[in-house]
Amino acid sequence: MLRSLRNSRRLFFILFTLAREDALFIFDELNVIPLASRFASLVRRRKRGLRKGQRLSAAFVRLGPAFIKLGQVLSTRSDLIGDEVADDLGGLRDNLPPFPTKIARPIIEEQLGKKIEELFTEFDDKPVAAASIAQVHKATTADGKMVAVKILRPNIEAAFDRDTDLFFWVAEILERRVSGMRRLKPLEVVKTLKESVFFELDLRFEAAAATEMAANIARHAHGFRIPAVHWNLTAKRVLTTEWVDGIPLGDIEAVRASGFDVDMLLTKAANSLFSQVFQDGFFHADLHPGNLFVDKNGDLVAVDFGIMGRLDFKSRMYIAEILRGFLNEDYCHVAEVHFTAGYVPYGKSLEAFTQACMAVARPITGKPLNEISIAKLLGQMFKIAAEFEMEVQPQLLLLQKTMMVTEGVGRMLNPKLNMWELSRPLIEEWAVSHFSLAGKAKDAAQQGYDIVRKVPMMLAHIEHTVRALGDERGIRLHPQSIDSINQARREVWGQWLLLGWVSLGVLTLLGAVLVYQ
16 A cells, blocks of 8 residues: 555656656557546646657656666667657667766775775766766776776665666556556566666676676677776776777767778677677677777777676577578568467467568568668567567567667768678678588587586476475475475486486587588
């Protein structure tokens, strides 16, 4: 009851803020809380000349950090809010006024356990960037290295806790009361937001993400790098990294005037994103122009690792197969992969879905090469989801958003070029390595290894479940029943473990024979 009262009061404030920015359409189109939105419309201010998405972006900025992040998540959901609104929210950047340095300095000193003067020989009190969650200062360490010091805003956790609880409350109402809303997984949207923010509210996670990505990129992405993390100057609320001297990729004129080959920069960006997604399954999910720089060597440098995406091996293979099917105009294969992956329920018609895939792809793939948008193609696939009850895949939303933003950067630098075409050699090499007979054998061996590696975890989960069943707080079972379950578990999983190791050995041997023929 208290939760409902608290959230209802907050919701009315939100409605009035949306009304003042002429953005109540978001509730009207979803047909939720119609009475409250009609009441709020009494104070609506008409904003002539602004698109819906622009008005909604302005409202989210006024409502604070959690709503800015919500807007960025919604920018990936054109199936929910439409293409135009999603595009406008995609440009929502959380540039906010900085908080005073007299507050920032004590945070650094409390987190790192020393006075500013002991930590840095120079510390610029004027922030170089300020966003909804943190701001960045330039400094020089005691050993003379220039660094960027990122500091969380004070009390930011409480603000997010309040608003994410509201988001969950509204999402629960939507799933219960609005027909067709469950398929769109509003609760999953909020969970995605909460998980993203969880990692952003502890800067040690961002430091770990930057370190992991730097190690990945060192193996395959030449001309693309990650600033080094200063772990001794990093804590939960403070992150210190190497200072990046470079031209922001968003400064088009400066990039073109630098003398660097723009097409080569685009090749580096496309190759790096492809490697992050398909080779590593771990990618930077916020590669907007403000987070990419061109350094003096012509290398691309990425910053801000608060929003990262992960794709497991199966998802990468499914996406690769879907894209390959589209590029080869094999729409039956595209449809079959959707069914195999479980994206579309088996009760639906494969033939009808094949026809829908063709209808979505032909208007896009039939364009001149430089106008083809792979991200738009994925977005259009989400739009036909309603007709086939295709469940939204949260793990793919960040990928689609990242591809859309990267394509936008490419078109800014060279509108006549398709940046994915620049990556064709890398794409073809990867396809051969995974879709050839030898590649499939190696992939099967990898999947076998992954299954075997997870067996101890699965056994632990079963052990935990059996213990819970016998616990006095759970379902009471006779001790002999528990012993029988344990014995059956040991026998069954012993057989599976043996089968797993035998399968792994056979697949590994087969892969070795095929590779070294």
